[in-house]
Amino acid sequence: MTHDSDRREAALDWLVRTNDPEFAGWAEFTAWLEESAANADAYHALAGYEAEMLPLVEAVPAAAEPTRQPQRRRLALVAGVVAFAAAATAIVAPRMMPVDYSTGPGEVRIVSLGGQDQLVMNGDTKLELAGWDRRTVQLGQGQVLLRLREPGQDKIELITGDLKLVDVGTVFEVSRDGPETRLLVSEGAVIADPAGAGLKVAAGQRLDTQDGATVLQAMPADISSVGSFERGQLSYLDEPLGHVIADLRRSTGIDFSPSAAISTRRFTGTLSVAEVKRDPRSLEPLLGISMERSGQGWRLGGKV
């Protein structure tokens, strides 16, 4: 019993040390792990729990931290200065600066936008949160899901390429690949190009466009796929293969590159990210394509 709790304390120490980005004692850590399989078990119990709790910590409306409460910003600021003087100066001041977020391929990250508002980043995604309340999202590339549920919050503005989107209390997903933008709305509505076209994209609709487009048109959409990347499932209804493959790259971290010929073909079905990761070649029959190794990645072409 005592032995187990000693082991847990040691594992806790190692977790604190190894979680620091500057940690470099890998040989020493290997030696500790090798002492007993139970050491690795203890470390992974703690590391796994922490990884599972992290999104919850991020999701907790920061009542415990006044500096993260944008809605009653000015009031909170005063209270914050009194109660948490040190933390407030450290965190409130940089809040006004834009912040960059990025994910590597295959990584999913949840960013709290205050209260119950959440932004979920799929892999290989780059964005910047700007504005006083950090409610302006500049999406450089990749895919995000926005779950905006906090009542009484300011609107979220999402800008990508030359397109601006404004939420009307909603859940929606935006993907950016090269000059193309895809918007899927599953709840509420989004206004696209509020200063110009002012197109309302309602729940159950999508908008496909690219930089320089002069006309915006909403289309009916299969919204069961909205945010499916978060669950490790990718669902499509008559989607161009170019989009499917861009999503797969983001979610698996595997460098799939489609030939021009197959990018415009269409796919309907559901793909499991874990399965594709385990066996990339399983895409051949699923997508009806041929695959060839190319460097560290795969070249995808038409069936002969």
Added chain:
Amino acid sequence: MRDAIQTAQWSYRAADSIMHHQGLQQIFEENREPLLRYLRAHGAGDSAEDLLQELWLKIAATVSGPIAAPRNYLFRAATNLMIDRRRSEAQAQRRDVEWSGLADRLPGSAANDPSPERELDGRRRLALVEAELAKLPPRALSIFRQHRIDGCTQREIAAAMGLSASTIESDLRLVYRLLAELREKLDEA
């Protein structure tokens, strides 16, 4: 037209990544044995070789620029890979248990319908997490958020807050310990 643009982009990306990979690949090869040993120490067993290959594929797909501390980067990536793997193994096991529990229930019973139950569960969980986090000293929680959510190093936080390295470490221990206990509590709830 659109196709032509896309093809150009893909080939640019491929060439770009190869250039950056050569240096890192060399360091990867030099550290092959220590990395294998590290994966095995984490319980990779017979899969160690496969995992090492998976690790390289991931790194090759992720890295798009020069890396400051490549050896650290490789071991860090290996750590994350093993944490992910052991987590999904543990989750699969838990699902099996849940499933067998669920299958025992009578058809048509309210408990068999997972959605309202699960929704309530989500809200209850979040409330529990919130209540437990509120018990932590605010400084410890703030340090944890800066470290694990904003990605600041322990040294940066220590300097910014005027605290010693050991204070940062003991605050982080406090939060990790609470999260582990909380996670176990959620399992029982």
